[in-house]
Amino acid sequence: MPDWLYSATPHIISLIAVLSLLLSSINAFGDETQKTVVIGGDYNYPPYEFINDQGEPAGYNVDLTRAIAEVMGMKVSFRMGEWSQIRKAFEQGQIDALQGMIRSEERSRIFDFSPAHAIIHQSVFARRGAQRISLLQQLAGKEVVVQENGIMHDYLISNKTGARLITVPTHADALRRLASGKHDYALVANLPGLYVGKELGLSNIIPVGRTFQAQRYGYAVRKGNDALLAQFSEGLAILKNTGRQQQIYNKWLSPLQEHTSDWKNLGKVAAIVSALLLVVLGGTVVWNRMLKKEVDRRSEELNIRQQQLIQADKMTSLGILVSGVAHEINNPAGLLLLNIPMVRDAWQDCEDILEQHYQQHGDFLLAGLPYSRMRDEIPLLLSDMQDSSRRIKRIVEDLKDFARQRHDDEHAPFDLNEVTEMAIRLVDNSIRKSTDHFSVEYYQPMPAVAGNAQRIEQVIINLILNACQALGHRQQAVSIRTFYDAGSGQVGLEVIDQGCGIDSENLKRLIDPFFTTKREQGGTGLGLSVSSGIVQAHNGQMQFSSEPGEGTRVTLTFPASTTAQTTDSYSMHSESQVNHS
Structure with missing residues (x-):
């Protein structure tokens, strides 16, 4: 696509959205009796749609509907209730549209559907220790709780799986019954089931087996209401093209959830253990001062190792x-x-x-x-x-x-230039957000280094991110270069930033475990400590030079794995001044 057309495309899309809004607004102004569209939804189907603590409609579907109404100039009102009642009212014409309904062949005979705005998966939930379910046919003869008139209620009836169905108004009711010891399984939508289970603290029920039925989820209208369906479809298209639908999706349905409760519990246990140790050490102080100093020293080492193990386990899980x-x-x-x-x-x-x-x-x-x-x-x-x-x-x-996990003893020759390129690609987004002036220079030909390429990549990533975080504005630069010193047989890399610099009293403590000047921003103080340990394990060195306000230079050196004759064949592959504007 030509550069001018590529740069103009977002403005064209925005202009289309504005024109649609203006035309809708003009129509609404000319018709003061514009009809209010009644939108139906499940009052307890989080995070898609539900009634919040203030008694108001909320969720992904609700925000999406309001955004469509805004860009299309529509008037909408919400009617939330039990799904079976809402669906009945919809079929009887008391509700104009459903903002979230799963499409099926049977439903398509009586309803028309917009393009899908989400994909719904279904899961079988059971109490801990129950048999895992890989096929829905395994539910034959079992008591299975489903939402009345929901998609899985329809599916199990039409496919005659042999399950004994118990219908309830909401997913929450299904999971509560299951958690109380009633029935065998509950077949509910995966994300709402996980959401409700967490909110209600139902710790004894879990999904058992893979998810089923990746189903298209969108707006539904009664057959023949083409005009209303076109409004929702066009509004949804505008939201997708302008990125607004993705923003709403990310707000409610982001797939990656931060699970921190286990670490909090572990921290509490560690705190209790530390308190007991302090009591013991306090008693020891009374008896022997010299013994106290030794115990304090060893306790500090133990605590550091414990924190490193916790961090290592956390990084493994990540x-x-x-x-x-x-x-x-x-x-x-x-x-x-x-x-x-x-x-x-x-x-x-x-x-x-x-x-x-x-x-x-x-x-x-x-x-x-x-x-x-x-x-x-x-x-x-x-x-x-x-x-x-x-x-x-x-x-x-x-x-x-x-x-990919590798053992520390998996050492093999690798090219420092290739590892540096890989690290830069992985943090490219952070670089683009931090500076308009980023440059790289690669020494060629580069002798190989013996070691674990992944671990060295981890070190380089940490150094680049530190350099980006040190910048005060986008005009300050970050530069990287690799080099080879034939006299000493050392292969090296430098990361240089024009950031805030480091005070002299802090410079000598940079690789101390848990030392950080960014504690309030969530820094752990382990990044440079772990990096230093990796470099030392490769018989290398990591050196820092910095002045406050003058920036920082970090130099890594490693012994080359062979005595390459490169003195007379020096060349420099340069990618200087890569513009990240």
């Missing part, structure tokens, strides 16, 4: 999570790379027909825009989509490689 998420992202990215060429071929097959129609009948609308414009833009859009999919796949592969 690595597993990142690896799993990367795998989940990789699958749809691969699907995009497979399908986009097919869509491009389909477009090419249709292009001659569309062009013939254009020549015979003149311009016409395609996806809401003139064909004369879309015939040039669609190939560019498909090309951009394929390039973006490739970039997603490459980033995911970098994340998977970073998260």
Whole structure:
């Protein structure tokens, strides 16, 4: 896509949204009796839709509906209640639309649906220790609690699984019954089930088996109400194109949740243990001062090691999570790379027909825009989509490689330039947010270093992030260079920033465990300590030089694995002044 068109596209999309809003507003002004659209929803289906503590509608669906009403100039009111009652009122014409309904073949006979704004998965929940369920046919003869008139109620009836169904008004009722010891299983939507279980503190029930039925979830209207369906579909398209729908999605349905309760409990246990140790040490002080000093010293070492073990376990769990998420992202990215060429071929097959129609009948609308414009833009859009999919796949592969667990004794020759490039790609977003002046210089040819490439990558990432955090504004620079000293046989890397610098009294404490000047911002003080340990394990050195207000230079050096003759073949591959504006 041409640079001018690429830069103008967001403004065009915004202009379309504004024009739609203005036209809707003009229509509303000309008709003071504009009809209020009654929107139905489940009063207890968090986080999609529910009644909050203030007695008002809330959730992802509610925010999305309000945003669509705003851009389309609609008047809406919400009617929330038990799902079975809301669905009945909808079928009887008392409600104009449902803001969240799962599409099925049976429901499509009596309702029309907008494009999906979410995907819903279903899960089987049970009390701890219950048999795992991998197929819904395993529910035959079991008492299964489902939401009355919900999608799984419909599914189990139409597919005759043999389960004995117990219907309840809400997901919360289903999980409460299960937690109290009644019935065998509950079949409910996965995310609302997890949400409700957490909110109600139902710790004895868990999902048992994989999720089922990836189902399309969107707006529903009664058959024939095409005008209202078109308003919701167009409004949803505007929100997607302007990024507002994604903002609402991220607010309510972000897939990554921070689970900190286990660490808080562990901290409480550690605090109790520390208190007991202090009592014991206090008694020891009375008997022997010299013994007190020895015990204090050893207790401090023990506490440091304990904190390092906690942090190491936390990072291991994070690595597993990142690896799993990367795998989940990789699958749809691969699907995009497979399908986009097919869509491009389909477009090419249709292009001659569309062009013939254009020549015979003149311009016409395609996806809401003139064909004369879309015939040039669609190939560019498909090309951009394929390039973006490739970039997603490459980033995911970098994340998977970073998260992959290796033992410290897995040492092999590696290229410091390649490891540095990988580290820069992983933190590219942080660099772009911090500075407009980032440069890299690579020494070529670079002798190999013997060690664990992943661990050295971890060190470089930490140094780059520290440099970015030290900057006060975007005009300050960060530069990186690799080098080789043939005389000493040392391979090295420097990370230089023009940030705030470091006080002399703090400079000598940088690698002390738990020393940090960013405690209030959540710093643990372990980053440079762990990095220093990794460098020392590779027989290397990490040196710091800094002055307050003058920036900081960090230098890493490692022994080359071979005595490469590079004195007369020095060359520098430069990527200087990479503009991140």
